[in-house]
Amino acid sequence: MEFLSWIENTDTITWIRESSSQLGYTLYLALHTIGLVFLMGPTMVMAARVYDLIPDLPISPMIKFRPLMRTGFWITAVSGTVLFCTAPVSFVRNGVFIVKVASVIVGYVITNRFISQVVAKGPSIDTQLPANSKVLMGWAMFFWIIGVTAGRLTAYSARVVQQSTIAGLIAFGLVFAVVIAGRRMGLIGGPTAGYVPPSAGKGV
Amino acid sequence: MENNLLAYWLRWPAFEWLVETYQWAWPLCEIAHFFGLILLFGGVGTFDLRLLGIGKKLPPAVLSRALPWGVFGFVLCVASGAIFVGGIIGNVGIHPYTVLMTNVFLQLKLLFIGLAGLNLLGFYVTGMAKLTESLGPDADAPPLAKMFAATSLALWVAVIYVGRLIPWEL
Numbered sequence: 488m489e490f491l492s493w494i495e496n497t498d499t500i501t502w503i504r505e506s507s508s509q510l511g512y513t514l515y516l517a518l519h520t521i522g523l524v525f526l527m528g529p530t531m532v533m534a535a536r537v538y539d540l541i542p543d544l545p546i547s548p549m550i551k552f553r554p555l556m557r558t559g560f561w562i563t564a565v566s567g568t569v570l571f572c573t574a575p576v577s578f579v580r581n582g583v584f585i586v587k588v589a590s591v592i593v594g595y596v597i598t599n600r601f602i603s604q605v606v607a608k609g610p611s612i613d614t615q616l617p618a619n620s621k622v623l624m625g626w627a628m629f630f631w632i633i634g635v636t637a638g639r640l641t642a643y644s645a646r647v648v649q650q651s652t653i654a655g656l657i658a659f660g661l662v663f664a665v666v667i668a669g670r671r672m673g674l675i676g677g678p679t680a681g682y683v684p685p686s687a688g689k690g691v
Numbered sequence: 692m693e694n695n696l697l698a699y700w701l702r703w704p705a706f707e708w709l710v711e712t713y714q715w716a717w718p719l720c721e722i723a724h725f726f727g728l729i730l731l732f733g734g735v736g737t738f739d740l741r742l743l744g745i746g747k748k749l750p751p752a753v754l755s756r757a758l759p760w761g762v763f764g765f766v767l768c769v770a771s772g773a774i775f776v777g778g779i780i781g782n783v784g785i786h787p788y789t790v791l792m793t794n795v796f797l798q799l800k801l802l803f804i805g806l807a808g809l810n811l812l813g814f815y816v817t818g819m820a821k822l823t824e825s826l827g828p829d830a831d832a833p834p835l836a837k838m839f840a841a842t843s844l845a846l847w848v849a850v851i852y853v854g855r856l857i858p859w860e861l
Contacts, residue, residue, distance in 0.1 A: 531733030
């Protein structure tokens with residue numbers, strides 16, 4: 488704790504926390520979100536392919552987004568570390584924050600594993616994804632949803648966190664129910680009109 | 692200052708009641724706003740990046756099917772954002788008209804969203820949307836389409852940036 492207090496009170500961190508400069512706290516806050524969307528955006532597109540919302544999307548070219556996703560992760564990680572240093576003593580005592588960090592790390596590891604085990608296999612898997620892709624992506628999404636949700640709830644009291652978590656679960660459940668119903672009714676998913684996918688193994 | 696039609700329209704008693712009565716309403720909207728941003732960037736940002744040459748083997752016609760998810764994300768952001776603005780008096784006790792008139796970052800955010808809308812309109816009006824849909828894998832997007840894509844990306848990143856600064860001006 489002494490070390491964390493020392494970090495919190497260093498000149499640089501004090502300036503970041505208390506300065507009204509655009510290079511202070513708010514810069515890192517904004518970068519934290521920008522990094523997150525660069526990381527999560529392409530992940531969402533891959534999830535849409537895995538769960539047949541865009542069934543004819545060739546997934547192997549998504550490998551080209553990996554450097555961008557990595558950059559997004561590191562922007563989030565570095566800005567997050569700076570934000571953590573502005574109040575480390577209270578953050579390490581905050582259970583929701585611990586859940587957030589743990590979920591983001593696990594989510595990132597699983598997403599990387601998905602990219603290595605599925606996306607990086609090349610065009611041969613574009614028409615027929617490996618059997619484990621749904622499971623891997625499912626776990627990745629699970630941890631990302633917990634991580635992002637916990638990130639938003641870090642500043643609230645335990646009671647508000649409980650209530651918001653229940654409200655969030657209901658909201659997510661409703662969205663998933665609508666998506667599943669939409670798929671069953673043929674309103675969501677299905678092949679792209681007018682697009683003929685190349686045969687498997689020949690690439691796109 | 693708050694005695695005009697816009698001030699009247701900006702106050703939403705139902706949103707104020709929701710935010711005041713239920714402590715979970717505001718954080719739930721924050722969660723929805725964030726997932727909206729992620730979906731928006733997933734749908735629109737990934738398509739923009741493809742037009743700019745990343746993942747060129749992705750056929751734009753197929754990738755464009757992620758755009759409705761981006762639109763869904765935008766709707767989530769607008770809905771939760773409307774509750775933030777319309778119900779802000781229930782959270783921090785400031786009239787939304789005052790916030791709109793004095794918060795530079797909110798003004799910038801709305802400006803950038805408007806510009807992103809005009810940019811999207813330009814993408815369709817100039818025929819770039821149809822042209823890019825007909826592009827095959829490995830095909831380069833026309834320079835004008837690339838310009839629209841780069842503008843779109845820059846504007847949405849700017850929207851996120853200034854959006855995060857809004858609470859610091861309250």
